[in-house]
Amino acid sequence: xxxxxxxxxxxxxxxxxxxxxxxxxxxxxxxxxxxxxxxxxxxxxxxxxxxxxxxxxxxxxxxxxxxxxxxxxxxxxxxxxxxxxxxxxxxxxxxxxxxxxxxxxxxxxxxxxxxxxxxxxxxxxxxxxxxxxxxxxxxxxxxxxxxxxxxxxxxxxxxxxxxxxxxxxxxxxxxxxxxxxxxxxxxxxxxxxxxxxxxxxxxxxxxxxxxxxxxxxxxxxxxxxxxxxxxxxxxxxxxxxxxxxxxxxxxxxxxxxxxxxxxxxxxxxxxxxxxxxxxxxxxxxxxxxxxxxxxxxxxxxxxxxxxxxxxxxxxxxxx
Amino acid sequence: xxxxxxxxxxxxxxxxxxxxxxxxxxxxxxxxxxxxxxxxxxxxxxxxxxxxxxxxxxxxxxxxxxxxxxxxxxxxxxxxxxxxxxxxxxxxxxxxxxxxxxxxxxxxxxxxxxxxxxxxxxxxxxxxxxxxxxxxxxxxxxxxxxxxxxxxxxxxxxxxxxxxxxxxxxxxxxxxxxxxxxxxxxxxxxxxxxxxxxxxxxxxxxxxxxxxxxxxxxxxxxxxxxxxxxxxxxxxxxxxxxxxxxxxxxxxxxxxxxxxxxxxxxxxxxxxxxxxxxxxxxxxxxxxxxxxxxxxxxxxxxxxxxxxxxxxxxxxxxx
DNA sequence: CTGAAAGCGCTTACAG
DNA sequence: CTGAAAGCGCTTACAG
Numbered sequence: 168x169x170x171x172x173x174x175x176x177x178x179x180x181x182x183x184x185x186x187x188x189x190x191x192x193x194x195x196x197x198x199x200x201x202x203x204x205x206x207x208x209x210x211x212x213x214x215x216x217x218x219x220x221x222x223x224x225x226x227x228x229x230x231x232x233x234x235x236x237x238x239x240x241x242x243x244x245x246x247x248x249x250x251x252x253x254x255x256x257x258x259x260x261x262x263x264x265x266x267x268x269x270x271x272x273x274x275x276x277x278x279x280x281x282x283x284x285x286x287x288x289x290x291x292x293x294x295x296x297x298x299x300x301x302x303x304x305x306x307x308x309x310x311x312x313x314x315x316x317x318x319x320x321x322x323x324x325x326x327x328x329x330x331x332x333x334x335x336x337x338x339x340x341x342x343x344x345x346x347x348x349x350x351x352x353x354x355x356x357x358x359x360x361x362x363x364x365x366x367x368x369x370x371x372x373x374x375x376x377x378x379x380x381x382x383x384x385x386x387x388x389x390x391x392x393x394x395x396x397x398x399x400x401x402x403x404x405x406x407x408x409x410x411x412x413x414x415x416x417x418x419x420x421x422x423x424x425x426x427x428x429x430x431x432x433x434x435x436x437x438x439x440x441x442x443x444x445x446x447x448x449x450x451x452x453x454x455x456x457x458x459x460x461x462x463x464x465x466x467x468x469x470x471x472x473x474x475x476x477x478x479x480x481x482x483x484x485x486x
Numbered sequence: 487x488x489x490x491x492x493x494x495x496x497x498x499x500x501x502x503x504x505x506x507x508x509x510x511x512x513x514x515x516x517x518x519x520x521x522x523x524x525x526x527x528x529x530x531x532x533x534x535x536x537x538x539x540x541x542x543x544x545x546x547x548x549x550x551x552x553x554x555x556x557x558x559x560x561x562x563x564x565x566x567x568x569x570x571x572x573x574x575x576x577x578x579x580x581x582x583x584x585x586x587x588x589x590x591x592x593x594x595x596x597x598x599x600x601x602x603x604x605x606x607x608x609x610x611x612x613x614x615x616x617x618x619x620x621x622x623x624x625x626x627x628x629x630x631x632x633x634x635x636x637x638x639x640x641x642x643x644x645x646x647x648x649x650x651x652x653x654x655x656x657x658x659x660x661x662x663x664x665x666x667x668x669x670x671x672x673x674x675x676x677x678x679x680x681x682x683x684x685x686x687x688x689x690x691x692x693x694x695x696x697x698x699x700x701x702x703x704x705x706x707x708x709x710x711x712x713x714x715x716x717x718x719x720x721x722x723x724x725x726x727x728x729x730x731x732x733x734x735x736x737x738x739x740x741x742x743x744x745x746x747x748x749x750x751x752x753x754x755x756x757x758x759x760x761x762x763x764x765x766x767x768x769x770x771x772x773x774x775x776x777x778x779x780x781x782x783x784x785x786x787x788x789x790x791x792x793x794x795x796x797x798x799x800x801x802x803x804x805x
Numbered sequence: 806c807t808g809a810a811a812g813c814g815c816t817t818a819c820a821g
Numbered sequence: 822c823t824g825a826a827a828g829c830g831c832t833t834a835c836a837g
Binding site: 197199200245247262263401431432 | 516518519520521522523525526531533540542543544546547548550551554558563564565566567568581582583584585586607720746747750751752
């Protein structure tokens with residue numbers, strides 16, 4: 168009967184007494200309205216989908232935690248979908264989420280403007296995280312990779328390290344590209360006479376190790392090394408230690424992300440902190456804001472700032 | 487029309503040609519069957535719910551990754567719900583998942599037999615992970631905490647460390663209790679004359695640090711320390727280093743879990759490895775197996791084995 | 806305030 | 822093989 172529905176959904180249009188009786192009966196019978204039927208009629212699932220490239224590693228773990236906390240606070244369920252090897256797999260995931268979610272949070276290198284156009288119904292609100300997509304149709308939330316990287320280079324230079332080498336991330340990765348730009352720009356600005364010195368990497372610890380060995384094999388060794396993420400810095404550190412170098416006395420080292428492990432290596436790693444939990448929270452709140460208003464969301468681009476965390480690995484050790 | 491439904495769902499009872507036409511039209515129109523309507527009529531959501539205490543830390547991150555990979559492989563969506571401060575919050579989460587999921591994976595200290603009885607409809611398949619619940623009504627998947635802990639104690643003793651102290655986990659935690667039992671039992675068996683030496687901890691790094699300091703302040707210092715998880719071992723290691731002790735020369739140290747950070751500390755940590763991804767995968771597959779058969783699942787208890795990983799921190803360094 | 810009725814978009818016997 | 826019809830369990834105008 169209709170009154171049951173009214174009572175269960177806040178009770179406007181029902182006597183307080185009726186509402187009470189209904190709630191009493193409901194809890195006695197452990198009655199819970201059938202979610203699917205409600206979704207069908209209201210066209211709302213109260214569920215947010217999160218599309219991630221992988222769940223592996225501390226970055227994603229923290230991100231999803233931030234999303235989850237914010238979703239719970241706002242009464243939304245969280246449907247996760249990760250581990251997409253390729254674009255078709257991501258497309259299938261997006262398709263299969265249709266009708267199950269009210270909006271989508273997407274963090275994926277596979278997802279570009281064309282992907283969105285052909286796989287997303289115009290009506291589904293989306294927030295892209297760390298995306299190069301510059302569409303006017305979608306909200307984008309980025310990390311200030313450029314600013315964080317240049318600030319770190321500047322810090323290293325001002326700490327007295329006259330030359331700074333950079334271990335780059337994957338060429339196709341948007342974050343990696345921006346960090347690379349930050350390095351180049353800051354070098355040009357603050358150490359115009361020092362060489363741009365870049366070795367390749369792919370964000371894995373293993374590639375950081377190889378990069379470290381490569382740096383040591385070259386004729387001129389830099390005074391400081393800035394890895395485009397912490398995992399590569401950790402790998403590089405291993406290479407330096409194996410070679411008998413002391414960090415930071417012989418060579419300084421810095422990373423990017425401030426994942427938990429950065430604090431545990433010896434020496435603890437100077438790095439650029441991303442407030443990952445907050446990144447997730449803000450992304451979710453942007454998305455929820457879109458759901459509440461009917462008009463098509465004004466495509467906004469927000470950038471979350473980073474901060475430098477100074478630890479022992481760069482020789483200016485405070486923390 | 488009915489043929490559309492038949493074609494979209496595998497095509498039995500439709501001409502190949504009809505089916506083809508329908509699929510062509512569907513993909514041209516980007517048609518996707520409405521999930522809610524299908525859920526309503528089929529009583530299947532093809533979604534698994536995962537109830538976790540938190541998403542924080544490497545253990546949960548790996549666990550959820552294992553669940554996700556297995557769910558994807560079997561065509562299930564994954565709805566996560568975590569960060570429950572108390573039993574009521576967990577109860578609300580379970581209730582709100584009703585009708586949205588076909589089954590539930592639960593890892594939570596708050597969830598005991600009474601909780602399950604009053605919050606779960608008998609018809610909802612459940613697999614409990616690392617749970618003390620010994621109900622005959624639910625499948626349980628545990629880690630061999632007892633076996634892993636006793637094996638580690640035995641290893642330390644046989645490596646020549648005549649006395650082994652234990653840093654315990656939270657008293658109310660099931661895993662912690664079993665690891666404690668493993669320590670006591672192995673000590674009684676392999677070193678009947680050595681004292682049982684236990685200091686309190688709560689699985690946090692901070693508590694491990696405090697436990698380390700406490701151990702050093704006592705009159706007799708053990709030859710080896712076994713922490714009930716890796717994070718406490720990491721904290722304890724910090725305390726030892728601060729006190730100028732060399733690990734493993736002055737004192738050996740071991741942990742439990744083999745979270746990634748265990749490899750990154752100096753010296754790398756000897757520990758008991760749980761294959762966390764596999765734990766998640768197996769749990770999901772148990773659950774899916776229950777969904778497929780109509781009869782109420784035979785309550786099974788499966789235990790996943792652990793293995794010892796020897797690294798430098800215990801002085802028998804191989805890896 | 807309350808209940809009868811329609812309808813959300815599917816799937817599945819049922820009849821043709 | 823194919824389509825018309827009923828029904829899954831809700832919510833929401835609509836009438837009383």
